[in-house]
Amino acid sequence: MAMNDKGQMILLFAAAVVVIILSLSYIYAQNLIAGMESSRTMLAFPKEEIRNLMEIRSQTDSQVQNQLAILCAKNGWICYVSINKVEFKNAEVDFCDGEGC
Amino acid sequence: MDEGKLSLDLLIGLSIFLFTFIFVANFLPGVFADVRNEINLAHQAYRIAALLVEDPGYPSEWESIDVTNCTNAEFRPGLIVLNIDAPSNKKEYNHLDFNKIQKFAELMANNVCRSEVKKYFGLDLTIFGSHISYGLNASLKNLNGSLLLNNSQPILNHGDLSSGAQLMKFERIVYIDHSFVDNCELLIGDRCVAKLEVRVWI
Amino acid sequence: MDLKAQTFTLEGVAASLLLLIATYTIFQSTVVLAPSWSEFENVQLKQLGYDILRVLDDPSGENTSLVGMIKNLTCNNDRCQPPQEFLSNLTVILSSINANARTEILCVEGGEIKVFVLEGFNKTPTPNAIRVSRFVVVDTSLCQNARVVEVRLTLWR
Numbered sequence: 105m106a107m108n109d110k111g112q113m114i115l116l117f118a119a120a121v122v123v124i125i126l127s128l129s130y131i132y133a134q135n136l137i138a139g140m141e142s143s144r145t146m147l148a149f150p151k152e153e154i155r156n157l158m159e160i161r162s163q164t165d166s167q168v169q170n171q172l173a174i175l176c177a178k179n180g181w182i183c184y185v186s187i188n189k190v191e192f193k194n195a196e197v198d199f200c201d202g203e204g205c
Numbered sequence: 206m207d208e209g210k211l212s213l214d215l216l217i218g219l220s221i222f223l224f225t226f227i228f229v230a231n232f233l234p235g236v237f238a239d240v241r242n243e244i245n246l247a248h249q250a251y252r253i254a255a256l257l258v259e260d261p262g263y264p265s266e267w268e269s270i271d272v273t274n275c276t277n278a279e280f281r282p283g284l285i286v287l288n289i290d291a292p293s294n295k296k297e298y299n300h301l302d303f304n305k306i307q308k309f310a311e312l313m314a315n316n317v318c319r320s321e322v323k324k325y326f327g328l329d330l331t332i333f334g335s336h337i338s339y340g341l342n343a344s345l346k347n348l349n350g351s352l353l354l355n356n357s358q359p360i361l362n363h364g365d366l367s368s369g370a371q372l373m374k375f376e377r378i379v380y381i382d383h384s385f386v387d388n389c390e391l392l393i394g395d396r397c398v399a400k401l402e403v404r405v406w407i
Numbered sequence: 408m409d410l411k412a413q414t415f416t417l418e419g420v421a422a423s424l425l426l427l428i429a430t431y432t433i434f435q436s437t438v439v440l441a442p443s444w445s446e447f448e449n450v451q452l453k454q455l456g457y458d459i460l461r462v463l464d465d466p467s468g469e470n471t472s473l474v475g476m477i478k479n480l481t482c483n484n485d486r487c488q489p490p491q492e493f494l495s496n497l498t499v500i501l502s503s504i505n506a507n508a509r510t511e512i513l514c515v516e517g518g519e520i521k522v523f524v525l526e527g528f529n530k531t532p533t534p535n536a537i538r539v540s541r542f543v544v545v546d547t548s549l550c551q552n553a554r555v556v557e558v559r560l561t562l563w564r
Binding site for chain 1: 418430434446457514520539552
């Protein structure tokens with residue numbers, strides 16, 4: 105008895121549609137991940153901290169520097185602020201402005 | 206088999222499949238279409254708010270632009286005070302300059318200039334072949350929600366008319382010299398504390 | 408009964424099941440949820456927090472500014488009472504953005520960090536809170552020989 109393979113067209117269509125759905129949802133997931141990543145970057149980048157350090161650089165002396173280094177360390181950052189040089193490091197960003205950078 | 210009759214069997218099988226296919230085809234766009242734009246809109250709103258509140262604009266005298274000549278000028282609005290006399294820290298972040306706000310409001314009130322502003326903010330999609338652009342609206346309000354007034358006129362409540370199903374708002378807390386504001390709700394020193402709301406939609 | 412005539416129906420049903428199971432599997436997973444959603448809410452709150460600290464940091468603000476507040480704190484152990492103007496201003500700002508806050512002042516004494524909580528802003532944060540901080544150069548008696556403090560604001564909705 106020859107196999108009746110007429111109905112396999114329907115299954116083939118279904119399989120093709122499933123492949124299309126899979127590829128569309130892969131692209132969609134990429135879109136979502138892009139949104140997630142840019143939000144995470146916005147949260148993680150220390151824009152305001154760096155500006156804060158740049159703004160107080162004119163008021164620093166060695167005592168301020170030491171205390172600032174300790175306060176920064178508690179937050180997981182490495183800070184160095186002086187009139188000539190401002191440095192800020194965290195796990196992702198390495199910022200330096202001034203002499204000796 | 207050679208008789209050319211459609212069997213009932215085939216019809217039933219095909220109709221079950223088509224029924225399911227049409228259901229899935231209607232369901233999918235609903236999942237994909239709606240959320241995607243809002244992810245992008247939120248970032249656009251953040252970006253425009255940051256350009257307004259953290260940048261003095263380009264060039265540094267952009268507020269002297271003539272509204273009748275805005276298509277020939279190249280500029281990017283930014284609202285903060287640029288203190289050129291200061292030795293360092295010339296940009297006074299979050300400190301809005303009243304003259305710049307006025308010029309921005311003027312530009313946004315004029316249809317042609319508003320398109321120019323949106324173009325320089327990167328909100329113009331028509332260069333990519335789209336027939337629509339993002340909508341942009343900015344307003345400066347007291348913390349309790351009432352518009353900031355100068356000579357009984359709202360200082361900033363300008364832009365496209367809000368519409369569109371997907372709208373994202375981003376708020377920033379800013380300050381402006383209290384001498385320019387009639388109805389300041391919160392004063393801290395000389396600073397009238399207000400909030401800038403930027404709305405972007407498509 | 409002739410089972411052969413049910414081939415197409417079976418195939419049709421199998422195809423439908425395949426479509427539905429595939430759609431269900433894909434869209435039951437977290438692909439469909441938008442996790443960037445709550446992230447963006449945090450971005451808004453965090454930026455507002457930085458803005459609040461910046462606006463409050465007015466060198467000429469006396470009791471309403473950060474510097475003035477730090478100089479005029481009355482402290483009892485690690486709890487400090489800020490000036491009334493500062494307290495009311497910050498309360499107004501926080502209620503307008505619909506957020507709760509915990510405000511702490513950190514300073515360094517002898518290599519150790521001491522933390523002081525402000526009365527009126529001493530609630531316990533929720534797990535999804537965000538934290539912002541600003542360094543202020545000011546001489547204060549909170550810590551011996553302290554020249555700079557960190558004002559730390561924890562915000563949540």
